Amino acid sequence: MSDTVGIAPSVRAVPRAGWHVGTVTAAIRETPNATRLEIEVDGWPGNAPGQHLDVRLTAPDGYTATRSYSIASSGDASRVVLAVDKLPDGEVSPFLVDEVRAGDLLEVHGPLGAFFVWRPGGDPRPVQLIAGGSGVVPLYAIAGARAQAGDETPFRLLYSVRTPGDVYFARELEALAGTSAPLRLDLVYTRRAPDGWPTPPRRITRELLEASVVPAAEHPLVYVCGSTGFVERIADWLVEFGHDPRSIRTERYGGT
Numbered sequence: 001m002s003d004t005v006g007i008a009p010s011v012r013a014v015p016r017a018g019w020h021v022g023t024v025t026a027a028i029r030e031t032p033n034a035t036r037l038e039i040e041v042d043g044w045p046g047n048a049p050g051q052h053l054d055v056r057l058t059a060p061d062g063y064t065a066t067r068s069y070s071i072a073s074s075g076d077a078s079r080v081v082l083a084v085d086k087l088p089d090g091e092v093s094p095f096l097v098d099e100v101r102a103g104d105l106l107e108v109h110g111p112l113g114a115f116f117v118w119r120p121g122g123d124p125r126p127v128q129l130i131a132g133g134s135g136v137v138p139l140y141a142i143a144g145a146r147a148q149a150g151d152e153t154p155f156r157l158l159y160s161v162r163t164p165g166d167v168y169f170a171r172e173l174e175a176l177a178g179t180s181a182p183l184r185l186d187l188v189y190t191r192r193a194p195d196g197w198p199t200p201p202r203r204i205t206r207e208l209l210e211a212s213v214v215p216a217a218e219h220p221l222v223y224v225c226g227s228t229g230f231v232e233r234i235a236d237w238l239v240e241f242g243h244d245p246r247s248i249r250t251e252r253y254g255g256t
Helices: 093-098 133-149 170-176 206-212 228-240
Strands: 002-005 018-031 034-041 052-058 064-070 079-085 105-112 127-132 155-161 184-189 221-227 248-253
Touching: 018 079, 034 093, 034 105, 052 079, 064 079, 064 133, 079 093, 079 133, 127 133, 127 228, 133 155, 133 170, 133 221, 133 248, 155 206, 170 184, 184 206, 206 228, 221 228, 228 248
Parallel strands: 127 155, 127 221, 155 184, 221 248
Antiparallel strands: 002 248, 018 034, 018 105, 034 079, 052 064, 052 105
């Protein structure tokens, strides 16, 4: 699910993965096409910010389908937060978005992943987060962990999203941008911008990216998450700007 452009720096050990049964405690519409699921997971060992898990659904005839989802929460608690985007042809996401209710049980496997992880108090370099659509989920977990720890590492988030209604964790991101060590939040709307927004809807171009990220001369850690095309384009441009490939961590999402 995740990889690096080059060789990722080593990270500290993460909790051991395993299969668990979780009870959905809340299913809240996050965007018109996505649902936030809060799950109390029996035996969950905690997870680092940026990790993901697998959700397994089993049909009455025994058929199973398993898909990976980034975790929007982190820490030692047994509560896990997901934000699932629905793909019309998906096997798992339509059920999670439209059918799951509080009290339902879900099988989850995790926590998973070690390279797309950032921990407070670790690497002191500035951090640049870059998200496309639902790719913001693990980056929100990373930014939230920084704020909760009171870490003052410089943080920026460049977030490309279709419309204002499609912004994940809108209130939470706004709150993070208003803390004493604020997250610098740069939103780019591709289809419809809010009334009075200073720029028209547009996609992230090479020029916009270069002007909106921590400069390569500051040697930032960069985390990029989104669709395959988005991630590959952004990573290629970053390398062209002089960013160290070993400091660019990427995660792609696909059909679910």
